[in-house]
Amino acid sequence: MAAGPLAGVRVLDLSTMLSGPFGGMILGDLGADVIKIETPGGGDGTRRFGPYFVAGESAYFLSINRNKRSLVLNLKLEDGRKVFYDLVRRSDVVLENFRPGVVERLKIDYATLQAINPRIICCGCSGFGSAGPYAERPAFDIVVQAQSGAMSMTGEVDGPPMKLGVAVGDVSGGMYAAMGVLAALHGRAMTGEGQQVETDMFSATLSWLVPWTGFYLASGEVPRRTGTSHPQNFPFQAYPTRDGHIVFNGHPPKFWSLLCGCLGLPEVENDPRFATDEARRRNKEALDAVLEPRLRSKTTAEWLDLLVAAGVPAGPINGVAEALADPQVRANHMLLEMEHPKAGTVRATGNPMRLSKGRTRHDPPPLLGQHSDEVLAELLGYPAEEIRRLRDAGVVA
DSSP states (O other), rough: OOOOTTOOOOOEEEOTTTTHHHHHHHHHTTTEEEEEEEETTTGGGGOOOOOOOTEEEHHHHHHHHOOOEEEBBOOTTTHHHHHHHHHHHOSSSSEEOOOOOOOHHHHHHHHHHHHHHHEEEEEEEESSSSSSSTSSSOOOOOHHHHHHGGGGGGGOOSSOOOOOOOOHHHHHHHHHHHHHHHHHHHHHHHHSOOOOOEEEEHHHHHHHHEEEEHHHHOOOOOOOTTSSSOOSSSSSSEEOOSSEEEEOOOHHHHHHHHHHHTTTOOOTTTTTTTHHHHHHHHHHHHHHHHHHHHHHTSOOHHHHHHHHTTTTTTEOOHHHHHHHOOOOHTTTTTTEEETTTEEEEEEOOOOOOOOOOSSOOOOOOOOOTHHHHHHIITTOOOHHHHHHHHHHTTTTT
C-alpha cells in the first residue's frame, strides 16, 4: 500500500498537553515524519498524567501521540538551539502551543526560523491568540468552553451551564492547527514560500457554535439551554425507554409520519396540536406527555428495530464502552492496535479520514527520548562523539 499523502513532510512538534499533540498526531496519521521535541527531566507533562497507566506509561499520553519520534532537547541552551536550527533546515513545519512570547524568548520564533529556512511553516496554537486583552492568559479547555459561550448552551433548560463531556476546546484547536498546516503546505507548493499559521482554542471553540451564533446575529435572540432537544425542531431529542434512552429525529413531515406509525400513534399524526412544525413547537410539553409513556413501553433495542426499519433517523445513547464495541466502529477502522515497547498492545481510537490512495500510519507513541540518537545520527549526520558531547552537556537525552 502506498505511503500516506504527507510522506516526505517533516514536522517538529514542540507542543504539549492536548491541543498541539492532537494536531501533530493528525499530521503523523497522514504520513508526516513528526519529531516530538521534549524537554529534559520528564518531557511532555502528560507522560505523568493519571490516573490510568499501562506498564508505567500514561494512557493520556498514549492516546494522542502515536506516529511520532521523541527527541529530548534543551532549547534553553545555545547548543540545543543549534541542534534545533539544524533540524529546521531539514524540516517543513514547526508546531507549538506555547503562550505568546515564549518562542521569541527561546529564539525559535517565525522570523528567526524563516531566515534559516524560507520554506518553513510555523504553526502556533495558543489559548486565546497572540493579540488582544487575553493573549497572556493561560487557557484550559474548561476556560474556553465557558468564555466562548459553549457552556451557556449546554445543560438542562432550568439547570446550570454545563461543560461538554469532551475537550472540545483542545481538540478543535488541534484540528484547526492541522488544517492550517495543510493549507500552508498547499500554498508553499504554489509559491515556494513558507508562512506563519496561527489558531487558538478560544476562537476554535467559538467557531463550533454555528449555526446558533448566526441565529443570534440575525435575530438578537440569545440561544438558551435546551437539554437534549433542538431549539426549533420537535421531536428531536432523547427519550427514556424501558431500559435506557433513545434519540430520533421526527421533525420533517416525512419522518413525523413514519414516527407516528412506528409508535402506534396514528391519531397523533394529524392532531391539530402536533400536525405542523410550528404546532409541535408551541405544544412541546403536551407532545412529550404523549410520547414518553409510549416509548417507556419497549426496550431501546425494540424501538430501534422498528424505527431503523422504517427509515427514521434514530440511535441509542451509548456509554463509551458500548460505543467502542459498536460494529460500525470496526467497519470504519476506528479502533487501532499498536505494539508499544513497554506497554504491549495499545488500543486507541483511529483517524476518521479514510483515503482511497495511501494509508494512515499506526506506529505506537514513543518512549521519552526513544529516537534522540536516531534523529541526530541519521537525520542530521552527527558523529557518535558529538552526540556523546551533547548528551554529557545536558543538551540531549
